[in-house]
Structure formats: structure tokens, C-alpha cells
Amino acid sequence: MAEAQDNFIPFNKPYMTGHETDYIRQAHAHGQLAGNGPFTAKCQHWFEKNTGCKKALLTHSCTAALEMAALLLNIQAGDEIIMPSYTFVSTANAFVLRGAIPVFVDIREDNLNLDETRIEQAITGKTRAIVVVHYAGIACDMDVIMELAERHGLYVIEDAAQGVMSAYKGRPLGSIGHLGAFSFHETKNIISGEGGALLINDPAFMERAEILWEKGTNRSSFLRGEVDKYTWVDVGSSFLPGELIASFLWAQLKHAQETTSRRLKLWQSYHHAFEALESKGLIRRPVVPDGCWHNAHMYYLLLPSLEARSAFISDMKSRGVMAVFHYVPLHLSPAGKRFCRTHGSLANTETLADRLVRLPLWPGLEDQQGQVIEHALDVLKGYPA
Numbered sequence: 001m002a003e004a005q006d007n008f009i010p011f012n013k014p015y016m017t018g019h020e021t022d023y024i025r026q027a028h029a030h031g032q033l034a035g036n037g038p039f040t041a042k043c044q045h046w047f048e049k050n051t052g053c054k055k056a057l058l059t060h061s062c063t064a065a066l067e068m069a070a071l072l073l074n075i076q077a078g079d080e081i082i083m084p085s086y087t088f089v090s091t092a093n094a095f096v097l098r099g100a101i102p103v104f105v106d107i108r109e110d111n112l113n114l115d116e117t118r119i120e121q122a123i124t125g126k127t128r129a130i131v132v133v134h135y136a137g138i139a140c141d142m143d144v145i146m147e148l149a150e151r152h153g154l155y156v157i158e159d160a161a162q163g164v165m166s167a168y169k170g171r172p173l174g175s176i177g178h179l180g181a182f183s184f185h186e187t188k189n190i191i192s193g194e195g196g197a198l199l200i201n202d203p204a205f206m207e208r209a210e211i212l213w214e215k216g217t218n219r220s221s222f223l224r225g226e227v228d229k230y231t232w233v234d235v236g237s238s239f240l241p242g243e244l245i246a247s248f249l250w251a252q253l254k255h256a257q258e259t260t261s262r263r264l265k266l267w268q269s270y271h272h273a274f275e276a277l278e279s280k281g282l283i284r285r286p287v288v289p290d291g292c293w294h295n296a297h298m299y300y301l302l303l304p305s306l307e308a309r310s311a312f313i314s315d316m317k318s319r320g321v322m323a324v325f326h327y328v329p330l331h332l333s334p335a336g337k338r339f340c341r342t343h344g345s346l347a348n349t350e351t352l353a354d355r356l357v358r359l360p361l362w363p364g365l366e367d368q369q370g371q372v373i374e375h376a377l378d379v380l381k382g383y384p385a
């Protein structure tokens, strides 16, 4: 038992840069604990500088950022939002909360991103927006999607929860659509426990975004001295995190490059290790299209079937390695059936969701990654071709 504990390799381990408590202490000493203080400003400025977005606003989560996006677009009951079913629930929930109907379109077989060739057929007179999810931090084909959206007068929101530090043809993810959303949940690359950011790329949304963010008041203008009192001017909520969270995030952002490099090294080691199995046709590895610079958010394998995937997860677990799967496609979930509809076949979504397994990937895994690979190769060797 004790031995099993010692050798246990978790799926995720939140990575700390070592400077988090210093900045938390500074925030504490400064005495402003509410949001929209100096650390919030530093973080937001970092995103503006590093992504080129017009404005970044820290939020409690990517979920909250997506909810802000739905409010900003004035999404109304009955509006349709095109998105993948292969995603986290928040992508859909943010719009369902406004009474809108998520319309699911299938994903591409190669990188599990929204299939840009199937979007147009799903557009109706009620379609308002396309929400793209950059799965595993690997970009959707944004040139095609932005052109399509422009031709049909639709908004594009990037659920870039997994895409901090990734890019598409040199452009940072989150900065390409009209709005973008990041997550700093502890399972992501850059973390603050819970946390997120809304990136505003279309300047038309800048002023109202700040108001929604500050509970429907013009407090941000007041703090800048633009108005002499602040008051309730629009709908809104409390979307902003406190300064302790922002100070933690600041420590993470200062080391974002280094964290990403460490993850990329681990990703490459996996990719190299499973090359031979892929050429034998036993598994499939992730595909990174030309022009996509990814952040090594995730390393996954596609096994031949659901049965093989279940066996792999339990065999790995018995060897002390936690491998996991996700997502249950939203159109197959109880709430998805109730609130959403599908367009066309979702065959790729259904089969790929059954076959995908994620391997542990976190900075600090370096010493144990060899064991994960050894176990995985050994387990897979026993499976029929």
C-alpha cells in the first residue's frame, strides 16, 4: 500500500512557480483585497501586451468570461449559437443561461476541433454566433471561420480555455475572434486555482464590458477620473476576482514562457515515444496542423475502441498511473438533450470521445515520465492490433 502510494503518478499536479506567496504577501501588505487593483492591472496589461487584444478583464473563471461574452452580444431567448458538442459544459451553459440554443456541429477527425466545413450548413436566420474551442491548445482553422462569420454577419467567440500561449499563423489564441476566453483553473497551463479572463478584440465591446464586469456600474470610469461619481448604468454582475487571486496569477504569468517550454518538452517526449505504435496502426497521436503553435496543454492518445480505452485506463491505474478521459459529448448528456440541438451527423464526436485518453502532463513530471511511457507501451503491447 505504502509502495503504491510512493509510485502513484497523478494525472495533474498544479504547478507553482515559487513566487506566488511573495506576491500574495505584497497584495496583503498593500491592503487592497477587492478586485480591480494593482495586480489585476498588471495581469490585464500582460494579456494586452502578449496577445494584442484591445482589452483584457480578469474573471473568476473561463465560465464567467463566456457568460460575459453572451451578455455583451445581447444573446436573446431563441438565438442559436453554433459550437462543438465535444467540449466542457460551460461553452454551452453560458448561452443556455440567456435562453439561447446551442447547435452542435461535428468535429474534425484529425484534431478534434470544430469542422469548419460543416458550419455553414448549420446557419439559420436565428444564428448569432460561432463559439470555437481550441482543443488541447491547438487552433481551429480561424481564417476560414472568421471569413464565414463575416459573410453571414455572425460573431465569433474563442473558448481558448486551453489555449493560453498558443497561436494560429502567428496570432495568439483568444485574440482572433470578436471575444476570447481564457481559463486559469488548476488543471490548465497557467493557473490561479479558479480564474479566467475575457479578451476583447472588437473595440465596440470595450466600454460595456467594463460595466458588466463591475456589477453594471461605471466604477472603472470613475477610478480613471473620467466621471465624478459612479452609479448603476446597465446590467452586470460581479465578474472580477479579488487581488489575492490576481497576485497569484501574476507569479504564474511572469513564468509563462518557462512553464510552456517545460510542458512542450514533456509533450515531445510522449510524441516521440508513441511514434512507432502509430506507424504500426495501433494508436493515433495528436495532429498539429501547419501554422499552429501549441502550448502542450494536453497529451492524448486515440485507442482503437471504447473497450481498449477502458482497459488502458484501468491497467494504467493498477500500475499507479492516472490516465483520464473526457468529455461526454454534450448532445448525449441530459441537459444537452434538453437545451440544445444537433446539426448533421456527430459521428466523429461520438467515436473520438470514446477512444481518447489523456496522459499525465505537468511541469515536475520529468523524473517520472519515463515510467508513464514504459507502462503505457507495456500495456498497449498486450492489446490486439
Ligand SMILES: *Cc1c(COP(=O)(O)O)cnc(C)c1O
Pocket (backbone or CB within 6 Å): 060, 061, 062, 063, 064, 087, 088, 090, 091, 133, 159, 161, 162, 182, 183, 184, 185, 194, 195, 196
Ligand atoms: C476548462 C474549460 C472551461 C472552463 O474553465 P473554468 O475556468 O473552469 O470555468 C471551458 N471550456 C473549456 C474548453 C475548458 O477546457
